[in-house]
Each structure stands twice: as C-alpha cells, then as structure tokens.
Amino acid sequence: MRKAENVIVGISIGDLNGIGGEIVLKTLEDVRMLEFFTPVIFASVKTITFLKNHFDLDISFNGINNLDQIITGKINVFNVWNDRVDINFGQEDMVIGEFAIKSLFAATKALKEGAIDVLVTAPINKQTIQSEAFNFPGHTDYLAQELDGESLMFMVSNDLRIGLLTDHVPVKDIANNITPQLIESKVNTVYTSLQKDFNIRRPKIAVLGINPHTGDNGVIGKEDDEIMRPTLKALNDNGKLVYGPYAADSFFGSGNYKNFDAIIAAYHDQGLIPFKTLSFGSGVNYTAGLSKIRTSPDHGTAFEIAGKGEANINSFKEAVFLALKLYENRMENAELSKNPLVTPQKKI
Structure with a gap:
C-alpha cells in the first residue's frame, strides 16, 4: 500500500x-x-x-x-x-x-x-x-x-450516510422505477460498501417508504405494501440487517436515523433534503459500488x-x-x- x-x-x-x-x-x-x-x-x-x-x-x-x-x-x-x-x-x-x-x-x-x-x-x-x-x-x-459495478449515490458525513434508490428521476416516474430488483441491488450495494469501504462488519440499514406514511395500509398507495415490504423481508430473511419501510416525515426529526449505519431513501429529495439540512457544508457525495x-x-x-x-x-x-x-x-x-x-x- x-x-x-x-x-x-x-x-x-x-x-x-x-x-x-x-x-x-x-x-x-x-x-x-x-x-x-x-x-x-x-x-x-x-x-x-x-x-x-x-x-x-x-x-x-x-x-x-x-x-x-x-x-x-x-x-x-x-x-x-x-x-x-x-x-x-x-x-x-x-x-x-x-x-x-x-x-x-x-x-x-x-x-x-x-x-x-x-x-x-x-x-x-x-x-x-x-x-x-x-x-x-x-x-x-x-x-x-x-x-x-452498480453505482449508487451515497451522501456521507461524520454520523450520517444516505443512499438513494432512485436519483435523478422525475417525481412522476419514481414509483414505476422502484422494483424488487432495484431495491435488492441498491441494498446490496450499500451493504457491500459499508463493509468494504467503511469497515462495518455487520451493517444495519434502514429503508424509507415510497408514499406518505408508507401508504397507510394502501390508502395512500400500495407500493410500500406490495413491493417494499416483501423485498425487505426477503433480504432480512437472508441475513441482512435491513429494516423498513419507515415513514420519512418523522424518521430524521425523531433521531431514529442515529440507530443505523446507513439509510436508503426512495428518491432524491427524500434523502437529500434531510442530509443537506443536517450536514450541509461538510457532507460528501460518494459514488458507491464502483x-x-x-x-x-x-x-x-x-x-x-x-x-x-x-x-x-x-x-x-x-x-x-x-x-x-x-x-x-x-x-x-x-x-x-x-x-x-x-x-x-x-x-x-
């Protein structure tokens, strides 16, 4: 070296x-x-x-x-x-x-x-x-x-790491872009990066929901129940410490983000707004997975x-x-x- x-x-x-x-x-x-x-x-x-x-x-x-x-x-x-x-x-x-x-x-x-x-x-x-x-x-x-590799926008500061399922995608297209395959790929990329790049042997990852209040049992959207939850459960069953989906509106204000090694947001502003609010001027955009x-x-x-x-x-x-x-x-x-x-x- x-x-x-x-x-x-x-x-x-x-x-x-x-x-x-x-x-x-x-x-x-x-x-x-x-x-x-x-x-x-x-x-x-x-x-x-x-x-x-x-x-x-x-x-x-x-x-x-x-x-x-x-x-x-x-x-x-x-x-x-x-x-x-x-x-x-x-x-x-x-x-x-x-x-x-x-x-x-x-x-x-x-x-x-x-x-x-x-x-x-x-x-x-x-x-x-x-x-x-x-x-x-x-x-x-x-x-x-x-x-x-599989690239992922990973926003990093001293005590906060936020990855994105979708990055530069128009809001109207976000839900259609989020598939079980995409979720699995991005979670695996974050998981591997935490291990290989940040030396965290057993990473703990939170994933934010797609819809407000993660869909409120389908009242505000079915994607969280039909796509997000089954995929995260399968990943968890396979041994990865992946949890969610969490309602994004209260996740950061409550300080819950501090309990995880990384958070994966469903789309750009869902992740970047809290990141830049908490870390602006000291944060870094890292292209993980390459x-x-x-x-x-x-x-x-x-x-x-x-x-x-x-x-x-x-x-x-x-x-x-x-x-x-x-x-x-x-x-x-x-x-x-x-x-x-x-x-x-x-x-x-």
Missing part, C-alpha cells in the same frame, strides 16, 4: 464559471495538504494560472503533459487542453461545459488506467455539459458506464457567488479526505483477503 503522500488524487476542474476552481485551489493552498496526498488537477496551466491570479492565491504547481511526469508532494496540473478559456464567472456557457467534460474524460481515463488512485470531482452544470459526447444527467451515470473511488462536494456550481472569493471549501476538503480514507480501507481489505487469518484447528 502506498505511503500517504504517494496516493495520487485526481481532480476534475468542473464548471470553470462556477466555484470549482476556487475551492480546489484554496484547498491546496494549504501546503500541509501535500503531506496527505499528491494532487493532479485536470485542466491546463494557463487556466489554473488565471484562477490563481484572480483569487490572489499563494500557490505553485508543476505543469505536466504526461502522467508519468507527476511529482510527489507537488500540485500537478495536467494539460488537458492548451486553448485559451474565456471564464465569465456566474454565467451558463456551453463552451465552458465542454471544458468541464474534457477534464472529466481525461481524469476518468487516468483513473481507469491506474495513473491516479482516486477521483474527486468539482461541481458541473448539468445543462451546459449536454452534448453528443456527453448525454448523462451528471457524473454518477457517466461513471457507472465507465467503471465496473471499482474505483470517486467523491465530490455536496453542493453545486454556486454561480451566484462564483468569482467573488466567498466559496466555502469545507465540503471539497471533506471529499478529498473521504476519498483517501476509502482508498486506505479498500487497500487494507484487499491485503486481508490475500492473507486471511487462519483459524487454528481444534485439538481432539
């Missing part, structure tokens, strides 16, 4: 008109960060120089054109492009969206090839990234295609404050440290699987 400073953290720059560049560089301005990992920013020296000067940051970096030129203990900037980029903070711009995708493509390729160990993505704008080359709602769906580790801050491009020097770096910093911790846990588990403890035979 690599020493801490030798772990290579790839960083996709996100939407350059948003706060991504600011939070990345402000995080790395603290030279102590380089004691924990070696960063590689996927952008260009010209672009990073512009951002450094705009925000008046005391930061130096090593420009590279090949990933074998990475210098440990330095901030490395991989030149994905050499074009001049016209950055207009706070503006939606399809051309800027193309640069965000170029950065993501290059970083993902490096991750797949093992040139970087983990990927941390700065926020993108979901509208300006759309093109013939990129037809996905966001990072998660693209990475699910590129990296092996062959490689990817994290991101729990916020978007924040166009309204972009370029003003007001962005909070805490969530991005937490995303970096979570990626490092998950990488360490995976490496330790891989080593243990190669050298399992031998149970002494009982003497007769």
Whole structure:
C-alpha cells in the first residue's frame, strides 16, 4: 500500500464559471495538504494560472503533459487542453461545459488506467455539459458506464450516510422505477460498501417508504405494501440487517436515523433534503459500488457567488479526505483477503 503522500488524487476542474476552481485551489493552498496526498488537477496551466491570479492565491504547481511526469508532494496540473478559456464567472456557457467534460474524460481515463488512485470531482452544470459526447444527467451515470459495478449515490458525513434508490428521476416516474430488483441491488450495494469501504462488519440499514406514511395500509398507495415490504423481508430473511419501510416525515426529526449505519431513501429529495439540512457544508457525495473511488462536494456550481472569493471549501476538503480514507480501507481489505487469518484447528 502506498505511503500517504504517494496516493495520487485526481481532480476534475468542473464548471470553470462556477466555484470549482476556487475551492480546489484554496484547498491546496494549504501546503500541509501535500503531506496527505499528491494532487493532479485536470485542466491546463494557463487556466489554473488565471484562477490563481484572480483569487490572489499563494500557490505553485508543476505543469505536466504526461502522467508519468507527476511529482510527489507537488500540485500537478495536467494539460488537458492548451486553448485559451474565456471564464465569465456566474454565467451558463456551453463552451465552458465542454471544458468541464474534457477534464472529466481525461481524469476518468487516468483513473481507469491506474495513473491516479482516486477521483474527486468539482461541481458541473448539468445543462451546459449536454452534448453528443456527453448525454448523462451528471457524473454518477457517466461513471457507472465507465467503471465496473452498480453505482449508487451515497451522501456521507461524520454520523450520517444516505443512499438513494432512485436519483435523478422525475417525481412522476419514481414509483414505476422502484422494483424488487432495484431495491435488492441498491441494498446490496450499500451493504457491500459499508463493509468494504467503511469497515462495518455487520451493517444495519434502514429503508424509507415510497408514499406518505408508507401508504397507510394502501390508502395512500400500495407500493410500500406490495413491493417494499416483501423485498425487505426477503433480504432480512437472508441475513441482512435491513429494516423498513419507515415513514420519512418523522424518521430524521425523531433521531431514529442515529440507530443505523446507513439509510436508503426512495428518491432524491427524500434523502437529500434531510442530509443537506443536517450536514450541509461538510457532507460528501460518494459514488458507491464502483471499482474505483470517486467523491465530490455536496453542493453545486454556486454561480451566484462564483468569482467573488466567498466559496466555502469545507465540503471539497471533506471529499478529498473521504476519498483517501476509502482508498486506505479498500487497500487494507484487499491485503486481508490475500492473507486471511487462519483459524487454528481444534485439538481432539
């Protein structure tokens, strides 16, 4: 396993008109960060120089054109492009969206090839990234295609982990998308991630209901009784500590979430609203279930404050440290699987 400073953290720059560049560089301005990992920013020296000067940051970096030129203990900037980029903070711009995708493509390729160990993505704008080359709602769906496994949006903070059955799905389509197969797949992904990534040997998981009051015995909807309950019972009967469905309206206010290692919400806002209420600014979006580790801050491009020097770096910093911790846990588990403890035979 690599020493801490030798772990290579790839960083996709996100939407350059948003706060991504600011939070990345402000995080790395603290030279102590380089004691924990070696960063590689996927952008260009010209672009990073512009951002450094705009925000008046005391930061130096090593420009590279090949990933074998990475210098440990330095901030490395991989030149994905050499074009001049016209950055207009706070503006939606399809051309800027193309640069965000170029950065993501290059970083993902490096991750797949093992040139970087983990990927941390700065926020993108979901509208300006759309093109013939990129037809996905966001990072998660693209990475699910590129990296092996069953992807799951997993929101993580110190004492709260929330996964989603459905993520970027219109509200009108949620119930039709939730099937026994989907529930089983997502529960298994969360369960495996808790074991492999978070070192929780016997995870305890709560699942929230689809309908208000979990359908009130079919009065407000039958999906919880006909789909959710039988599937969760079958999973529980097979040995997984999976419970629910729980009524979402009281689950967090009552503090019941503290009794579980993870919660699975039926849809995006059911999970993200309580998560961001309880953890905003310190939470991390982790794409669980993939062959490689990817994290991101729990916020978007924040166009309204972009370029003003007001962005909070805490969530991005937490995303970096979570990626490092998950990488360490995976490496330790891989080593243990190669050298399992031998149970002494009982003497007769």
